[in-house]
Amino acid sequence: MQYKLSISNPSEHFIKAEWTINNIHQNIIHIQLPAWRPGRYELQNFAKNIRCFAITDKKGDSIPFKKITKDRWEVNTNGVNEIIVSYEYYANQYDAGGSYADEHQLYVNPVNCFMYVEGREDEKYEIEIVVSDEYKIACQLPVKGKKIVADNFDELADSPFIASATIQHTSFKLHDSEIHFWFQGKHNLDIERLQLETERYAEKQIEIFKEFPGKDYHFLYHFLDRPFRHGVEHRDSTVITMGKPDDQLEEEFYNDLLAISCHELFHLWNIKRIRPVEMLPYDFTKENYSALGYVYEGITTYYGDILLLRSGVWNWEQYCKSFETDLKRHVDNPGRFNYSVAESSFDIWLDGYVAGIPGRKTSIYIEGMLAAFIADVMIIKNSNAKYSLDDVMLDLYNTCYKHDKGYTEADYKNLLEKYSGISFTAYFNDIIWGKGNFEKYLYKICEYLGCTIDFFNIKLQLINDTDAIQDILFEKWSQIKK
Numbered sequence: 001m002q003y004k005l006s007i008s009n010p011s012e013h014f015i016k017a018e019w020t021i022n023n024i025h026q027n028i029i030h031i032q033l034p035a036w037r038p039g040r041y042e043l044q045n046f047a048k049n050i051r052c053f054a055i056t057d058k059k060g061d062s063i064p065f066k067k068i069t070k071d072r073w074e075v076n077t078n079g080v081n082e083i084i085v086s087y088e089y090y091a092n093q094y095d096a097g098g099s100y101a102d103e104h105q106l107y108v109n110p111v112n113c114f115m116y117v118e119g120r121e122d123e124k125y126e127i128e129i130v131v132s133d134e135y136k137i138a139c140q141l142p143v144k145g146k147k148i149v150a151d152n153f154d155e156l157a158d159s160p161f162i163a164s165a166t167i168q169h170t171s172f173k174l175h176d177s178e179i180h181f182w183f184q185g186k187h188n189l190d191i192e193r194l195q196l197e198t199e200r201y202a203e204k205q206i207e208i209f210k211e212f213p214g215k216d217y218h219f220l221y222h223f224l225d226r227p228f229r230h231g232v233e234h235r236d237s238t239v240i241t242m243g244k245p246d247d248q249l250e251e252e253f254y255n256d257l258l259a260i261s262c263h264e265l266f267h268l269w270n271i272k273r274i275r276p277v278e279m280l281p282y283d284f285t286k287e288n289y290s291a292l293g294y295v296y297e298g299i300t301t302y303y304g305d306i307l308l309l310r311s312g313v314w315n316w317e318q319y320c321k322s323f324e325t326d327l328k329r330h331v332d333n334p335g336r337f338n339y340s341v342a343e344s345s346f347d348i349w350l351d352g353y354v355a356g357i358p359g360r361k362t363s364i365y366i367e368g369m370l371a372a373f374i375a376d377v378m379i380i381k382n383s384n385a386k387y388s389l390d391d392v393m394l395d396l397y398n399t400c401y402k403h404d405k406g407y408t409e410a411d412y413k414n415l416l417e418k419y420s421g422i423s424f425t426a427y428f429n430d431i432i433w434g435k436g437n438f439e440k441y442l443y444k445i446c447e448y449l450g451c452t453i454d455f456f457n458i459k460l461q462l463i464n465d466t467d468a469i470q471d472i473l474f475e476k477w478s479q480i481k482k
């Protein structure tokens with residue numbers, strides 16, 4: 001499969017795609033554009049951004065086709081073995097999951113605008129990016145000149161790229177892997193500090209999973225001129241969009257950048273490799289329903305902050321500030337009394353990313369984070385700090401991902417019980433499938449950690465003086481094995 005991609009109208013943000021499909025041996029083929037993208041569990045109907053759709057043979061003669069669903073086409077290929085599908089895509093969504101084109105850059109999430117032939121998803125794709133010679137290309141896929149190659153459609157769909165003459169690049173070694181920073185847009189970050197602190201939290205993630213699964217990892221940072229925060233995970237990269245430049249010297253902005261970066265890197269293992277059975281493989285044509293969002297997003301949200309604390313990148317006060325922000329979102333949401341986090345995960349496809357009707361749902365990110373916090377400390381307490389949620393995640397990585405298996409809720413529950421030595425039935429009844437039960441668990445968890453939690457004033461405080469922080473963090477929370 002060959003694609004040629006160019007910017008057809010930079011002022012109006014249109015890109016042009018020419019897709020050559022050869023080795024056709026059927027009278028009819030079906031081509032499909034994804035309806036959603038991994039990392040955002042809602043139908044986004046990317047076909048709404050397509051115009052000027054046409055199919056010709058290699059001589060330029062029209063090939064008959066008809067559209068049979070919103071994003072699926074049936075093509076009459078009787079008597080031809082090669083066709084060219086051409087169309088324009090409106091690339092004017094400048095966030096971590098969209099595509100954007102103007103006179104300065106071509107930024108593409110291929111899952112938005114690339115297609116596949118049904119039954120031929122495992123064929124290689126070669127993408128020629130038609131841009132000026134001075135443009136550099138940032139992508140997790142191998143880049144040769146102005147071409148990138150993917151082994152199959154799933155790999156292509158999961159590999160965003162930025163082509164720009166102004167993109168900045170630096171990299172550093174982490175064990176046997178290379179970590180890449182790509183910066184698009186104005187910034188005044190202390191890159192040396194960012195590298196050092198990225199190394200520190202990444203080392204903690206590697207301690208959990210015992211390896212870094214890849215030779216290269218790419219942080220694709222976009223900096224916008226307006227307030228913004230968005231990140232999306234990929235198999236060997238992440239796209240993170242932040243704004244605005246005036247805030248970049250402020251510690252609050254920088255800490256937010258670290259938090260989202262640590263979160264997205266943890267996804268390298270949790271969802272990009274450790275995946276629910278319902279999403280292995282992804283079905284790009286429809287909803288991939290799962291009640292396990294509290295694992296693939298909730299646990300990731302929990303580790304995104306706690307690993308900054310455990311690595312020493314954040315101190316206790318910085319961690320508390322982030323925790324209290326999330327706790328306020330939990331307390332301010334009456335949906336916690338009406339819908340469980342598991343039900344909200346299933347329904348994320350319905351209204352998970354919009355406000356929805358008042359008090360209907362919870363968040364797989366916020367309530368999922370609190371559920372992970374509770375589970376982690378329950379394991380630590382009942383195993384006398386021998387085990388933690390770290391061991392659960394490593395077990396999932398070894399028993400599921402490394403055996404090409406998806407996990408189920410029963411798998412996750414069994415591992416919680418394996419490492420804690422107690423039943424988690426009440427936890428699943430109250431926290432995962434129950435409603436309004438978080439507070440009673442959080443009181444007990446914080447008491448064990450030597451903290452108080454104030455739901456009225458939204459405060460997480462140490463009972464002991466600051467000299468006791470080391471004992472709490474490194475003997476209990478950091479799970480140093482004794």
